[in-house]
Amino acid sequence: MSHQPTYMEMSPSGKGIHILYKGFKPQGICKNQAIGIEMYDSARYFTVTGKQIQGSPDTIALIWINDTYLKKGRNSARKAKKSKKREARLPGEELTDEEVLEKAKAARDDGLFYDLYEGRWKRRYGSQSEADMALALKLSFWSGKKAEQIDRIFRSSKLYSEK
Secondary structure, eight states: OOSSOOEEEEOTTSSSEEEEOOSOOOSSOOEETTTTEEOOSSSOOOOOOOOBOTTOOSOOOHHHHIIIIIOOSOOOHHHHHHHHHHHHSOTTOOOOHHHHHHHHHTSSSTTHHHHHHTTOOTTTOSSHHHHHHHHHHHHHHHHTSOHHHHHHHHHHSTTOOOO
């Protein structure tokens, strides 16, 4: 990993390495089983051991991992442009409301976020208060817990009502 170092640690088995980073992976394939590499930016869990590999720093350019290990010539010019925009974002920089909505609506949650945002809660929740909480929690996750952004996006949803 000399090209783009980041925090690395031993896996619980001691046979693998976890490479941690904060950012967004380019769209498309996220796994190359032939060489044992997987890359995710959401909806995955794993055990963190804290057994840091000596000398590993804090930042990484995600495009390099994708291009080196995962890319199979499937990126259109539009996807490549979008990936470069994401790579250019500074660490800790807030996503726009539109980017939060785009990521949340694309989540693999059986359309739950989209239904909540569009005000369709009755088939999934017993009360609107429960649905309000569910949407707020999802917005918290996708916005990085930015309270003002959560409030702003929630108020733009069809679930919002003056209470």
